[in-house]
Amino acid sequence: MANGxxxxxxxxxxxxxxRRREDAGLTQVDxxxxxxxxxxxxxQFEQAIRKPQLDxxxxxxxxxxxxxxxxxxxxKLIKDQPYTEYFxxxxxxxxxxxxxxxxxxxxxxxxxQTREYAQAVFLAGNPLAADEYIEELLKGRMARTRLLKDAxxxxxxxxxxxxxxxxxxxGPAVMAHQLDHIAALVRERKALVQVLPFTxxxxxxxxxMMKLMGFEDAPPTVYTExxxxxxxxxxxxxxxxxxxxxxxxxxAALSSEASLALIESAAEDHRRCASSx
Numbered sequence: 001m002a003n004g005x006x007x008x009x010x011x012x013x014x015x016x017x018x019r020r021r022e023d024a025g026l027t028q029v030d031x032x033x034x035x036x037x038x039x040x041x042x043x044q045f046e047q048a049i050r051k052p053q054l055d056x057x058x059x060x061x062x063x064x065x066x067x068x069x070x071x072x073x074x075x076k077l078i079k080d081q082p083y084t085e086y087f088x089x090x091x092x093x094x095x096x097x098x099x100x101x102x103x104x105x106x107x108x109x110x111x112x113q114t115r116e117y118a119q120a121v122f123l124a125g126n127p128l129a130a131d132e133y134i135e136e137l138l139k140g141r142m143a144r145t146r147l148l149k150d151a152x153x154x155x156x157x158x159x160x161x162x163x164x165x166x167x168x169x170x171g172p173a174v175m176a177h178q179l180d181h182i183a184a185l186v187r188e189r190k191a192l193v194q195v196l197p198f199t200x201x202x203x204x205x206x207x208x209m210m211k212l213m214g215f216e217d218a219p220p221t222v223y224t225e226x227x228x229x230x231x232x233x234x235x236x237x238x239x240x241x242x243x244x245x246x247x248x249x250x251x252a253a254l255s256s257e258a259s260l261a262l263i264e265s266a267a268e269d270h271r272r273c274a275s276s277x
Contacts (some may be wrong), residue, residue: 007048014046014072018256019063021046023076033057040217043250050218051077051092053232077271087230090211090223094147094154099214102158103249105168105207108160109145110179117178118142120170148190159246159253165266174272179267186260194253195262210242 008047021031021042022187028046029039044050052060057074061067070260093101094111100110108117120143122134147153160182168175185191186234211223235237254262 008257009077010048010051013070013077014048016073017042017060017070018046020066024064026063031063033062033065034134035217044218051089053089057085068232073122089232090230091144093213093215093221093223094144095230096215096218097154097213098216099155099156099212101212101214101246103161103210103246104164104207105161105209106163108164108182109209109211110141110149110161111156112158112182112191113141113145114174114178114181114265115142116174120174123230128270148185148259150253153190155192155249157194158191158197159194159249160259161196162198162262165263168273169271172270172277176267176270179270183260183267186256186263193259193263194250194256195259196249196253197262200252203249210246212243213237214245 021028024031025038026034032039032042035042036059037056041052045052051068052074054071054074057070059162064070065212091172100111102111107121110118113121115138117277118138118196119134122137122141126134126137148156159211165179169178182191182193186193209225213223219234219236220239220243222239224231224233233242253259268276
């Protein structure tokens, strides 16, 4: 399904939600209270500005007694897009965010990946997959990276553990190009990047990626990821605790200038390795 068609389908989702909510005699606030989101969220669903998560779609069906209509439509729309079900909502939120803060302990974050690096990551996780499947994954990943090139891009601040710079994903030539790309984004002031060096030792959230997203008219959200799974969290206490952990990581990381120097030095190390093979 093309992006335009998918957006039209989400608009249909919103139109139906509004119609059936009003038929039930409920305000946006009434429905939001019953499905455990704000009335403002319901309004954003109805305008196709924001997409509900699956559990919310299910609760809407229960409250409006729509016999699974919104769950089925949600599953159809998620199936017809290039992201895994648990990550699709994150992609939508990235587009709405005014600020994204991310910590990456092992792998370059998707928003910063080059095509060659992303391909190596996908092939490592899908060694027997057909080329067509890998290409679909790459299309989705590369579409996400365009977010940082938009005039209305969010403030993007990422902390990379030094491991990310050293592990040769795709080989030394791919890594050199990947780190050059990150350095270029920093120099173009499209991303704020810090490196947490090996010498830091123990630190908060060891081995755990985290993404914090802030919005102009909605509460902040945290995304964390496991093995073939992910969790979106917006409970205020959890968000505050995650923000505190991220602030500690950011404070322990190298300065922006020192981080850029280390990224460029690591790129040169990979380049020398590539030329010697």
